[in-house]
Amino acid sequence: xxxxxxxxxxxxxxxxxxxxxxxxxxxxxxxxxxxxxxxxxxxxxxxxxxxxxxxxxxxxxxxxxxxxxxxxxxxxxxxxxxxxxxxxxxxxxxxxxxxxxxxxxxxxxxxxxxxxxxxxxxxxxxxxxxxxxxxxxxxxxxxxxxxxxxxxxxxxxxxx
Amino acid sequence: xxxxxxxxxxxxxxxxxxxxxxxxxxxxxxxxxxxxxxxxxxxxxxxxxxxxxxxxxxxxxxxxxxxxxxxxxxxxxxxxxxxxxxxxxxxxxxxxxxxxxxxxxxxxxxxxxxxxxxxxxxxxxxxxxxxxxxxxxxxxxxxxxxxxxxxxxxxxxxxx
Numbered sequence: 001x002x003x004x005x006x007x008x009x010x011x012x013x014x015x016x017x018x019x020x021x022x023x024x025x026x027x028x029x030x031x032x033x034x035x036x037x038x039x040x041x042x043x044x045x046x047x048x049x050x051x052x053x054x055x056x057x058x059x060x061x062x063x064x065x066x067x068x069x070x071x072x073x074x075x076x077x078x079x080x081x082x083x084x085x086x087x088x089x090x091x092x093x094x095x096x097x098x099x100x101x102x103x104x105x106x107x108x109x110x111x112x113x114x115x116x117x118x119x120x121x122x123x124x125x126x127x128x129x130x131x132x133x134x135x136x137x138x139x140x141x142x143x144x145x146x147x148x149x150x151x152x153x154x155x156x157x158x159x160x
Numbered sequence: 161x162x163x164x165x166x167x168x169x170x171x172x173x174x175x176x177x178x179x180x181x182x183x184x185x186x187x188x189x190x191x192x193x194x195x196x197x198x199x200x201x202x203x204x205x206x207x208x209x210x211x212x213x214x215x216x217x218x219x220x221x222x223x224x225x226x227x228x229x230x231x232x233x234x235x236x237x238x239x240x241x242x243x244x245x246x247x248x249x250x251x252x253x254x255x256x257x258x259x260x261x262x263x264x265x266x267x268x269x270x271x272x273x274x275x276x277x278x279x280x281x282x283x284x285x286x287x288x289x290x291x292x293x294x295x296x297x298x299x300x301x302x303x304x305x306x307x308x309x310x311x312x313x314x315x316x317x318x319x320x
Contacts, residue, residue: 003278006293007167013294014302039199039317118163133166134173142174146309153310154317157199 008114011138015145019102022052022152025159026098031091033158043082045158048151049094050077055147056101062121062140065108070097112137168274171298175305179262182212182312185319186258191251193318203242205318208311209254210237215307216261222281222300225268230257272297 001009026049034045043051054073060066068074076088089097117138120129129135161169186194186209194205203211214233220226228234236248249257277298280289289295 001293003293004163004167006278006296007164007171007298010294010299010302011167011171014306018306039320041320042317118166133161133163134170136166138167139170142170146174146178146306149306149310150313153313157202157314157317160199160201 004118005114008117008138011142011145012109012117015141015148018145018148018152022148022155023098023102025152025155026095029155029158033160034091034094036158037084038154038157043154044084045155046088046091046094047077047082048155049091049098050088052148052151053094053097053101054078055144056105059105059140059144060108062123063108063137064122065105069101069104073097109141117141164278165274168277168298171302171305172269172277175301175308178305178308178312182308182315183258183262185312185315186255189315189318193320194251194254196318197244198314198317203314204244205315206248206251206254207237207242208315209251209258210248212308212311213254213257213261214238215304216265219265219300219304220268222283223268223297224282225265229261229264233257269301277301 029045034049037044038048050073053070054077057068057070057073058078060068076086080086118133118136120126120135121137121140124132124135189205194209197204198208210233213230214237217228217230217233218238220228236246240246278293278296280286280295281297281300284292284295
């Protein structure tokens with residue numbers, strides 16, 4: 001295995017592992033726990049789960065994978081900040097879309113070759129990419145992995 | 161820039177960026193906020209900050225960088241779980257050691273070449289590393305980056 005293959009594997013493994021940990025945590029949380037605030041005045045579990053789904057859905061766009069799975073979540077869980085007064089989708093709907101999202105992403109991701117991962121993502125111009133080759137598809141995985149662990153750290157506080 | 165260099169840069173940049181975000185957050189939190197629990201019954205900010213310092217100190221060992229900066233933190237912040245009754249170092253001491261830790265690590269890390277990053281870390285045998293080349297020094301950076309963002313997500317809840 002050459003060093004590029006090793007590094008690509010490291011980043012993809014880190015994503016899979018972070019996703020698996022979050023999924024395991026979500027399965028351990030009740031709907032009631034998801035409806036609680038992570039900390040006084042802060043986002044509840046429902047909002048964070050919806051936010052993760054919306055951010056992962058946006059990866060479909062950035063990675064050139066086709067149509068989004070739940071485009072309506074963008075406005076609700078990215079554009080709008082959390083409000084305790086807002087009516088949000090319920091836990092059952094979110095759990096379903098979380099699973100669907102993971103399946104779609106995983107299927108599309110598995111179809112990419114190592115060379116594909118090093119190609120530009122869809123939000124960078126060819127001109128910029130020539131100068132900044134780190135703005136590749138794999139960097140989307142890397143930055144969304146740290147985004148995922150950031151919020152997993154918060155969701156784990158609901159386990160009380 | 162070849163693909164290996166690009167990928168090494170991506171991972172090192174992600175670490176630096178995560179560290180910078182956490183540092184900025186810590187500077188925005190008062191000592192009083194650090195002494196609060198992130199969520200009911202959960203770790204307070206003091207314990208999380210001490211835990212991050214201890215885990216980063218252990219990177220010195222894993223990366224073969226020499227002597228630890230605050231070896232005593234291992235027992236207090238990794239071996240022992242958080243207890244509201246425990247007497248922990250105060251915020252001033254922790255802030256000082258956090259800064260010192262970042263300086264030492266950053267200095268040692270800057271001295272490594274790309275080839276060095278792809279070498280085995282100190283907790284893997286030569287035999288295992290031959291079969292599992294992803295157990296390199298850079299993977300320590302990658303896994304500690306997601307560890308850092310996980311806890312940064314929790315610390316940010318103290319900002320209330």
